[in-house]
Amino acid sequence: MKFESMSLWMPGLAIALAVLAVLGRLLWRRRARMAEWRQRPDALRDAQLLSVEAEYRSKGARPIVARVDRAYRLPSGRVTLMELKTRSTVVVLPSDVIQLSAQRIALEDELGLQVTDEAFVLIPARAPAPFAVRSVQLMSRAAIDALVERRWRLMDGVEVPRWPERENVCRRCGQRAACRGAGERLVGAVRRPQKF
């Protein structure tokens, strides 16, 4: 009698557990979608998530390799970039604009898609919203090419590196002692032959 009753409710229990597992998974995925959707700015509400943490490479003599945090495809077919920054203050720095502009060139060259001039930087914020989204205008391809060229010239020691525009950049810099020691003669130090 006992065995008969068990044989009746055991398949029922198994089905109930399976249904619960499926429902749980559906809810979990829905929760993830909603969380991702809440991170989007208004301009990307109708966009499709195109890539997550994907690496792209530009063409040319001096290619740029960029890892894009998220890229969204708008209904118009154009792509918008989003970058996560985990700094304590909600502020967009020039380095963010340069990084996103370089990402745009790499993505455009590899996928052949057009990327919008506007990109977004996502920065952790305090309550009520977990993230603050800031819009940035990207630099032109020519400006990034010039920057790449300048970087290589700095590496070659033919350009004098500029001091930062803001003093607070130096406050937490790991190279502070070496920078102070090199002084204005840094360009000479770079020219020193290196073994690598």
Place this chain on the structure above:
Amino acid sequence: MRRRSRRGPDRIVTRASDLAQMGRCERLVVLEAMHGTKRDAVQEAARKRGIAAHARFETLGRQAASVSGGCARRQGDRCFIATLAFGDAWQTDVLRDFRDAVLRRRHWGRWLVASYYRHGPRICRVLRRSPTLLRMTRCILGWAAHGWLRW
């Protein structure tokens, strides 16, 4: 005397994150090239926090993409040949998107997908032995991925 360059012949690629450092401080770019990266304990802790936050951000993005129909998903995928040809690249994601958006919605497409899964591992074994065939496959699939992305 000719100046010697700091970079070797294979070091012509510029990473976007390295380029971004130019916006912070050019002297830092040069000094890091000379002495390597130097971080204090606070900066190291911040870097680890950043890596963890990026991992969470990536996971959330991939989970969301698997629901919304984006081509950045990873689960339920068995694209043997595409993975062999491109690895974990955007082309693989785009081809998966094509499978789900076009093939799986049609009777002949489902048959094609089933045949692909049946014979895919065997084809992969052949491709692994022949670099020329693999290059050709990469070329054809890359073209197909581009086409689907633009369509």
